[in-house]
Amino acid sequence: MKDTLVRFFLVAVVSLIVSVPLAAHHGNAAFDNNKLLTVKGAVTEWVWANPHCFLKFDAKDASDNVIHWVAELNNPPSNR
Numbered sequence: 485m486k487d488t489l490v491r492f493f494l495v496a497v498v499s500l501i502v503s504v505p506l507a508a509h510h511g512n513a514a515f516d517n518n519k520l521l522t523v524k525g526a527v528t529e530w531v532w533a534n535p536h537c538f539l540k541f542d543a544k545d546a547s548d549n550v551i552h553w554v555a556e557l558n559n560p561p562s563n564r
Contacts (some may be wrong), residue, residue, distance in 0.1 A: 523553060535559060 525543030539555045 525553065528552075532559070 528541040531538040
């Protein structure tokens with residue numbers, strides 16, 4: 485009985501320690517949700533990966549220099 489209780493406690497503690505960094509993954513401090521930016525360009529690659537998709541495209545700036553962009557998106561099933 486004592487061994488089972490100790491194992492349960494260790495599994496619970498390890499689970500809590502491992503799960504704390506997972507919450508940091510979904511912070512939105514790097515994004516300004518109030519700023520709208522429209523960029524027109526040619527899509528160079530679409531990376532469909534779970535849990536995020538990446539759209540890579542090239543667009544020209546005011547001086548006709550090509551700028552390589554990467555946009556991070558939700559998976560389409562998440563966009564409800």
